[in-house]
Amino acid sequence: MYPHFQDTALENWHDFEVESRKEIVSLLRGIGAKKQLIRMLIQGENDVCVTSILDVDEASSTVILDTSVDPGQHKRILSSSRLSFETSLDKVRILFAADAVSTATYGGHPAYRIAIPASLIRLQRREYYRIATPVSNPVRVLLRLPDDLGGPTSFPLADISCGGIAILDNKMVLGEAVGREYHDCRLELPEIGMVSTDLQVRNSLDLTLLNNKTNRRLGCEFINISRGNLAAVQRYITRLERERNARIAGLS
Known part of the structure; x- marks a missing residue:
């Protein structure tokens, strides 16, 4: 489910999986409010873009993200069939993924749009922080x-x-x-x-x-x-x- 993350074979992902839509939206908004940087993994660890959450629109079920300034990377992001995201909130590691990304605008500037994930991983135990x-x-x-x-x-x-x-x-x-x-x-x-x-x-x-x-x-x-x-x-x-x-x- 989360093929690009460093701990891909971490045992029992489901032990840390959050599936409550309300909680997911709250976590994503918290990440955006605190301006936490997010690592967007395009092709595993070999192609990484640093982004941030600009907005979480629960009504349209979308998340708006900042764009890459690299034109080549921008193209790879838009053509990718799977994107993985890694960040933290209050020292808790947060992982989620998206099957596709599209272009959008936010505040008059280019942005990315992904669907609010159906689930995400929240790793609260310090020993899993890599x-x-x-x-x-x-x-x-x-x-x-x-x-x-x-x-x-x-x-x-x-x-x-x-x-x-x-x-x-x-x-x-x-x-x-x-x-x-x-x-x-x-x-x-x-x-x-x-x-x-x-x-x-x-x-x-x-x-x-x-x-x-x-x-x-x-x-x-x-x-x-x-x-x-x-x-x-x-x-x-x-x-x-x-x-x-x-x-x-x-x-x-």
Whole structure:
């Protein structure tokens, strides 16, 4: 139902699903009122537009969104058959999707129109809050693989949370790794230090990039992580949030 989100295989989506139209409208209006930025995922993590909710019209069952300033991205948005949205409200992560988007105007300016979603996901538990790690200088984790898989190998991270990490297996060396555990993994967090933990692969998602190459994202859960190492992860997440908020403030 929510194919593009980072935690695609998060267990029991229905545990967090909101289907009450009144509650959905209230949440969307709250996001708009607080001018929360929304990540619109056009083709997964590889094509992302930052937008915001301009209006929620319950009578016409539509949501009006700000447009992309990139002409090429604007065309891809309008031709997309599936869009995913990710934002937060009062530190609660909100996910929803739309099957189509059309053009509209709002206050005399171009805008997008989508239908009010029939349901959305509200993740209230802190451990499910994930934040993307840097792309240009990626954080890496060292997995101690057996010799037949190349021995110790480092992999770039896609995101991190207090519950685990998502790694990118660009060369598909791990195969069907869901359920497998890796012990004594080393995670080097910039300006924080080394974190040691065991990892269990909980989900796997193959992504088609814009150049038509395939990448594999593996969602991994921390296993037997110490309090000290978990505190280091939390400090790093806080640092990433601070940097992201500073960038957003600079754009506003």
